Amino acid sequence: MAVPKRKMSRSNTRHRRAQWRASTPPLAPVTIDGSTYLVPQHLRKAYERCLLRPED
DSSP, X not given: OOOOSXXXXXXXXXXHHHHOOOOOOOEEEXXXXXXXXXXXXXXXXXXXXXXXXXXX
């Protein structure tokens, strides 16, 4: 496991953490039982195979 060589200042730690942002996943249209839903692209196959059910 990587370990820092020396102590990082509080200011640098908080600045680094503030730069990270999660992005929303790209959505893909899926038709289930005649209704079209927007689901995350990486889960599209699971919805098509009815492994996951969209919430209404």
